Amino acid sequence: MTDGPSKMLLPDGLRDVLSPEATREASVVHGLIERFRASAFRRVDPPLVEFEDSLLDGVGAPTAPHTFRLMDPVSQRMMGLRADITVQVARIATSRLTRTPRPLRLCYAGPVLRVRGTQLRPERQITQAGCELIGADTPEADAELIEIAIDALSGVGAKDLSVDISLPTVVPSVFESLGLDKDTRRRARLALDRKDAHDVAALGGDAALRLGALLDACGPAERAMEKLLAIDLPPMAAAERDRLARVLELLDESAPGLVITVDPVEHRGFEYQTGLSFTLFSKGVRGELGRGGRYAAGAAGEPATGVTLYLDSVMRAVPMAEEVQTVYLPHGTSPAQGRALRDAGWCTMAGLSAEADVAAEARRLACTHIFDPMRGADPIPLDDA
Amino acid sequence: MTDGPSKMLLPDGLRDVLSPEATREASVVHGLIERFRASAFRRVDPPLVEFEDSLLDGVGAPTAPHTFRLMDPVSQRMMGLRADITVQVARIATSRLTRTPRPLRLCYAGPVLRVRGTQLRPERQITQAGCELIGADTPEADAELIEIAIDALSGVGAKDLSVDISLPTVVPSVFESLGLDKDTRRRARLALDRKDAHDVAALGGDAALRLGALLDACGPAERAMEKLLAIDLPPMAAAERDRLARVLELLDESAPGLVITVDPVEHRGFEYQTGLSFTLFSKGVRGELGRGGRYAAGAAGEPATGVTLYLDSVMRAVPMAEEVQTVYLPHGTSPAQGRALRDAGWCTMAGLSAEADVAAEARRLACTHIFDPMRGADPIPLDDA
Structure with missing residues (x-):
């Protein structure tokens, strides 16, 4: 469709999607959901707005600064316009579906809104599609989520996929075991975030040694695993490493040929993740296609893992729509x-x-x-x- | 899925749709859109929020009292969370797509929100799916919209469909030609809305005669058309009657067997409609499945007609989802x-x-x-x- 002069402008970061893109996006969402459903993830559809107490709770907390608020004239309580769907699905799993047997597999697709865009992602409305696997703490569950994301993305035509696995609890566990003070932790975190081996070395002592080794382990999965095995890790971090080893083993079977990198020091965007997390990419496509990882669902902190795909990036990774005859x-x-x-x-x-x-x-x-x-x-x- | 105790309540009129309903609704929406697309309606996807100036303009005006408002921190201007999609599609047609040849066929599907539910429709979030045909003023366009709605609804399994056609401009045109004063118009409108033949007769003179005849014409299409032809109508109203005759003729060909009633005095819900309008029902199903009619799109008042289907009612009219194996x-x-x-x-x-x-x-x-x-x-x- 051609674009005429636009007399009425839309707010920044919001746009009209026209044909054939609108049709294509709907068909990609449909394709993703079909793949999720084929692996027994049942679709749920939470509302666009709900009370902010529940929307910004737990795994929803990081979205608080991005969430539009609305006054509900009926209840006189504040509501939020969702900036993420995972927290809603976790709420459903841990309230209405508490009695449904675990592991519980749920999937969803729908729009989310954000108060402001970012430089990397100027859009303020994005469609998300995802899966949540609640009540299973096994590496099999972690591997299943990565595999299903890869399978669904391949199914809609995305190519050259890769996954970057992070272990966001390992660095805090090492910090703890080393008994680092607050200031040193801050310096160490900064150095690790910058992947600055020199600044890590400057921390000196065991901190320099262990954190340096973790930083050095970043890279292709096989090499990363070898390096991680050589590090003397505290029990919690060692358990995470063992989990990673098992997940890599499972993925080697279920998604042979998948490009996997490991970054044991990355934590940005995973602040509320409680274990193995990951980011999905397609070679040459700007932005991540999705991300996921372990979290604690609901007030009781039920073990859960999930993956969210971002349709703006996914659409850049899939073939264009064919012209209609x-x-x-x-x-x-x-x-x-x-x-x-x-x-x-x-x-x-x-x-x-x-x-x-x-x-x-x-x-x-x-x-x-x-x-x-x-x-x-x-x-x-x-x-x- | 079973419902456990709900600790976290959702706001009134908002709900989580679970499986299998969520899957079923998505598949019904998909089915409706596929039918629209097969008749060359191209999908567009406007954003959930936009500036209130454009959202509550023209055909969007009646939604103003139902629309949630949000402050846009970026532009510092007020935005609305859409309560209807037709106005957005009309905006797209008359801004970005002004140069796209007419007639222009667009379709859409997505959620809308309302500040308060009504007794008949307590839901505050509803999925709408619809078609707009912009830039054609012919009876063929009116008939096409009714036919496509019926075809799409049948396609997803809705049965015993009927359409009630209204001519919301006929009564005002008769008022005008009779030179009725404001007070008499008010009394007449009230009597017609109540379908109260006695009160209409009490108006006396030509008003009682013509408005009484219009009221008497309400009913099955064939009989209604006969009665309408016997009424001496002013030119604008007579033109609407001729249009109706032609639309009925076209529907007799394209949708034989469709139950059609005509109500030439109904205007509620059609206050912003500029001509032939209609409401869709399924026998035994609570609530209308959809409605549509003529309107003026954009600042230039381009002739347009459209239909909107309401998925809450549509879902009550279609077969249940099958259990997944x-x-x-x-x-x-x-x-x-x-x-x-x-x-x-x-x-x-x-x-x-x-x-x-x-x-x-x-x-x-x-x-x-x-x-x-x-x-x-x-x-x-x-x-x-």
């Missing part, structure tokens, strides 16, 4: 003829008044074929008409 | 075996740890079949396992 039905085509064509898979556009030059009218309306109601045969390509 | 894959099933089953159309649920009694575990998780990784044949129904 449309048959122009001249005024006077019978309803039955039009229906027969649609039943045969054609897209038909009805002429609403008689035209002297039917082919010219069909071309003007960007149709690709015309139908001859007298002959009643197959539609004629406009090049030949 | 799920195969339990015992721990140790190879990824390739699971994939082969999914490719063959099965829904599979992976066992995340080894279980002594696989059948019991599969039953606990509400699976219908189990897979035997050793035998590797077809999944075994749980009744036989």
